[in-house]
Amino acid sequence: MKKEGRLEVITGTMFSGKSTELIRRLNRYEISGLRTILYKPAIDTRYAETAVASHDKLMRQAIPVSTMEEIRMHLSDKTEVLGFDEAQFLPSDIVPFCHEQAQYGRIVIASFLLKNFRDEAFPFMDGKRTVLDLMTIADSITSMTAICTYRETETCGRxxxxxxxxxxxxxxxxxxxxxxxxxxxxxxxxxxxxxxxxxxxxxxxxxx
Ligand SMILES: [Zn+2]
Structure with a gap:
């Protein structure tokens, strides 16, 4: 029987724990015996070049990529779960790729920023699509929020x-x-x- 794949997306603002949630899910799949791979955009070198680190310092090894060819190159026949951190910094073709992989029977988990600083949907690196297209084809959407740090006499906290x-x-x-x-x-x-x-x-x- 053909395996049922799916696309899970984790989205929201910066500092909302998206990478932490992505790493948590990948770890769970790995414990259950599935073969996982984690990609990160090569442009994102905030904490380390070959690891994904959340703002709370949780780390996991990741493969830095900037093109679809590089993503396919690192994929093995045995890979069952694919994770993408900060997917908004990848090419627009990540959208059909995620669909194709889920259709093939793999579990794909993509974490990305929903909006840029203008409060508009985040466009992928080539500007041809926005992350909304990834949400449209997703089977599950997790939307995460941070804590408002605006401060007058005390921190807002909403x-x-x-x-x-x-x-x-x-x-x-x-x-x-x-x-x-x-x-x-x-x-x-x-x-x-x-x-x-x-x-x-x-x-x-x-x-x-
Ligand atoms: Zn506030």
Whole structure:
């Protein structure tokens, strides 16, 4: 009988524990005897070049890739579970690839940022598709939030569904470059109330 594959996506904001959740699921599959592989975009070298590390320092070996050819090259006939960390930094063709692999009978788990600092769907590296396309073909979607760290007299502490990119403590202009891999110093999780929205955001402009 043909095995039933599936695509699980883990999405949300920065600092929401996406990588931790991805590593947790891969570890579980591995304990149950399945052969796993973890990929990460070569562009993301925040903590290590050949490992995925979550913000809480949980680590796992990962293969750095930047093209679809590299992804296929490392895939073996025996691989049963594929994990992708920070999938938004991969090419758009990761979408049909994930579908193909799930159809073939493999378990695919993709973790990615839902939105960029403009609060718009994150485009893949070539800009041809956005991560919403990966959500559309997924069999399960886990949406994660961070904690709003906006502070007046005390830290807000609400669920943060967005991330504000800051420069000298102020939100950056809408036309700042989208991709900038960084740590806590330039990005802050914000709740709806404390996120400074951009008037240029196309989703918020009524269609005439
Ligand atoms: Zn808040």
């Amino acid at each position: 669920d943060a569904s967005r991330v504000q990119r800051l420069q000298d403590g102020k939100p950056v202009p809408y036309d700042s470059p989208v991709v900038l891999v960084g740590g806590k110093e330039s990005y802050e999780p914000r709740c709806r109330l404390h996120f400074v929205h951009y008037a240029e955001n196309k989703h918020l402009i009524p269609i005439r």
